[in-house]
Amino acid sequence: MPQYMVERHLPGITPEQLSAAASRAKNVTAEMTSQGKPVRYLRSTFVPSEERSFCLFDASSEQDVKEANERAEIPLLRITEVKHISADDVV
Numbered sequence: 001m002p003q004y005m006v007e008r009h010l011p012g013i014t015p016e017q018l019s020a021a022a023s024r025a026k027n028v029t030a031e032m033t034s035q036g037k038p039v040r041y042l043r044s045t046f047v048p049s050e051e052r053s054f055c056l057f058d059a060s061s062e063q064d065v066k067e068a069n070e071r072a073e074i075p076l077l078r079i080t081e082v083k084h085i086s087a088d089d090v091v
Contacts, residue, residue, distance in 0.1 A: 001038065001058045004065045005082045008053040008075060010046075018046060018053070024072040025055065032068055039064045056082070 010018070025041040032039050039059040046053045059065045062079050069076050 003082050004057045004059055005080050006055040007077045009077055010053055011051045021074050028072040029068050037064055039068050
């Protein structure tokens, strides 16, 4: 399944608000998957100095990721399809 990175600008967000947004993303994507639209929230990385968050999703399409974020009421700047490379993948 393709992976997508969602970039967000979240000025002034608190740690509690970040946690609540992640919880909404997790719950909405689980609900969408149970309704036959497979999309899964995987994780987020927040860069405090830039007030930016990068959130990773598995989904069939960019549109499904967009819908999940709209339903979770989490603002976004852009969605980009990405490829995962880990230290275990290289020699």
